[in-house]
Amino acid sequence: MISVWRAGRRYRGGEPDAGIESWHAFSFGRFFDPDNLRFGGVLACNEERLEPGAGFDEHPHSHTEIVTWVVEGELTHRDSAGHATLVRPGDVQRLSSAGGVRHVERNEGDAPLTFVQMWLVPKDPGGEPSYEIVHGIADATPYALPQAGAMLHVRRLAAGERTAVPDAPFAYVHVVRGVVRLAGDALGPGDSARITDAEGLELAAAGAAEVLVWELSG
Numbered sequence: 516m517i518s519v520w521r522a523g524r525r526y527r528g529g530e531p532d533a534g535i536e537s538w539h540a541f542s543f544g545r546f547f548d549p550d551n552l553r554f555g556g557v558l559a560c561n562e563e564r565l566e567p568g569a570g571f572d573e574h575p576h577s578h579t580e581i582v583t584w585v586v587e588g589e590l591t592h593r594d595s596a597g598h599a600t601l602v603r604p605g606d607v608q609r610l611s612s613a614g615g616v617r618h619v620e621r622n623e624g625d626a627p628l629t630f631v632q633m634w635l636v637p638k639d640p641g642g643e644p645s646y647e648i649v650h651g652i653a654d655a656t657p658y659a660l661p662q663a664g665a666m667l668h669v670r671r672l673a674a675g676e677r678t679a680v681p682d683a684p685f686a687y688v689h690v691v692r693g694v695v696r697l698a699g700d701a702l703g704p705g706d707s708a709r710i711t712d713a714e715g716l717e718l719a720a721a722g723a724a725e726v727l728v729w730e731l732s733g
Contacts, residue, residue, distance in 0.1 A: 522705025534569030570621025588628030693724025
């Protein structure tokens with residue numbers, strides 16, 4: 516089964532006066548929708564746009580796997596476990612909040628910042644926080660997230676190129692840029708597809724496109 520969710524259905528959040536614009540694909544914060552709490556292990560898929568100097572001051576997380584993909588600009592990350600990094604386009608950042616961690620996310624550069632942040636449910640809550648960043652992940656190189664029983668596939672497609680959707684109990688597709696076709700539907704930037712029991716599906720790029728695909732266990 517394929518359920519297509521258009522970008523226009525996302526919940527608009529953030530603080531525009533503070534240079535923060537947020538778009539939430541799932542029920543989030545003050546935007547509560549009991550029919551849109553999660554899909555498989557995915558709890559959130561947020562697109563964040565920060566103006567230079569804007570950001571999220573120190574705040575807590577727990578029992579959540581947080582994966583961040585920068586679309587443009589440069590994200591400054593600092594956390595209470597002592598990690599301080601710059602996350603740029605092409606980097607995959609993971610923060611396992613485990614029993615509890617605090618972090619800061621800011622745009623300390625001089626250009627606008629856009630990033631997609633995805634939250635997943637850990638298989639075993641609690642424990643000690645951990646952090647990882649993979650710089651410049653190669654196209655089609657899967658990023659394993661065993662803590663959540665998940666695999667992230669980042670695809671940068673040329674016009675006419677195709678890529679398989681993993682056969683899995685659940686697959687979540689998020690279009691970062693460009694247009695791709697999935698089973699007759701055209702998906703553009705910010706659109707997503709929630710796929711149950713995927714088998715033999717493909718994404719086909721109409722032009723240059725960038726897509727994030729989560730392969731999720733049951």
